[in-house]
Amino acid sequence: QSVLTQPPSVSGAPGQRVTISCTGSSLNIGSYDVHWYQHLPGAAPRLLIHDNINRPSGVPDRFSGSKSGTSASLVITGLQAEDEGDYYCQSPDGSLSLWVFGGGTKLTV
Amino acid sequence: QVQLQESGPGLVKPSETLSLICNVSGASISRYYWNWIRKSAGDRLEWLGRIYTTGGPNYNPSLGGRVTMSIDTSKNQFSLKLTSVTAADTAVYYCARGYTFALNWGQGTLVTVSS
Numbered sequence: 754q755s756v757l758t759q760p761p762s763v764s765g766a767p768g769q770r771v772t773i774s775c776t777g778s779s780l781n782i783g784s785y786d787v788h789w790y791q792h793l794p795g796a797a798p799r800l801l802i803h804d805n806i807n808r809p810s811g812v813p814d815r816f817s818g819s820k821s822g823t824s825a826s827l828v829i830t831g832l833q834a835e836d837e838g839d840y841y842c843q844s845p846d847g848s849l850s851l852w853v854f855g856g857g858t859k860l861t862v
Numbered sequence: 863q864v865q866l867q868e869s870g871p872g873l874v875k876p877s878e879t880l881s882l883i884c885n886v887s888g889a890s891i892s893r894y895y896w897n898w899i900r901k902s903a904g905d906r907l908e909w910l911g912r913i914y915t916t917g918g919p920n921y922n923p924s925l926g927g928r929v930t931m932s933i934d935t936s937k938n939q940f941s942l943k944l945t946s947v948t949a950a951d952t953a954v955y956y957c958a959r960g961y962t963f964a965l966n967w968g969q970g971t972l973v974t975v976s977s
Contacts, residue, residue: 788963797967841907845962850920852909
């Protein structure tokens with residue numbers, strides 16, 4: 754079992770919007786920033802969102818993040834076929850000396 | 863542009879030591895924090911640990927003291943050693959740059975533990 758809980762799968766039609774949730778506790782999301790990664794087939798994982806809401810250079814604004822209390826969400830709007838893959842949340846846990854990941858969410862478009 | 867590349871044996875026998883190297887280009891290894899992360903069956907990501915040129919490394923306690931990381935500044939590379947491996951250590955291993963999140967990732971290398 755992962756420390757951070759994500760739905761195993763989500764799906765949506767092209768052009769639609771999907772939300773991926775990430776639930777933790779006061780030891781992780783409740784105390785630290787949340788980060789999101791995209792892992793597409795055949796590619797290296799890619800940072801999508803850092804520090805809850807910030808997109809690195811090159812990440813489309815179709816991807817957005819939010820955090821409230823001990824939960825966080827990744828929203829993808831205008832779904833595209835190339836968005837299909839795995840998405841993970843991540844946060845420090847207990848201190849900045851330990852990272853934990855969510856179990857991952859498989860997005861089907 | 864920061865690039866990372868993992869290298870090492872793709873097959874390790876049970877009870878032996880897994881050893882991997884991450885070569886870094888486009889950034890001085892002395893300036894940043896470096897991590898090892900793996901993705902195993904079931905597509906779960908697991909953070910193994912983080913190292914910097916000064917101060918002690920941080921390891922994931924779930925590995926039970928089996929992990930060691932080191933940095934070679936002369937070669938701009940860092941390494942991972944995982945002892946007493948079992949089939950459960952079969953995974954794609956990634957090296958990554960970052961302190962609280964992984965900004966840059968390598969392509970990953972598959973390590974299979976099997977006799």
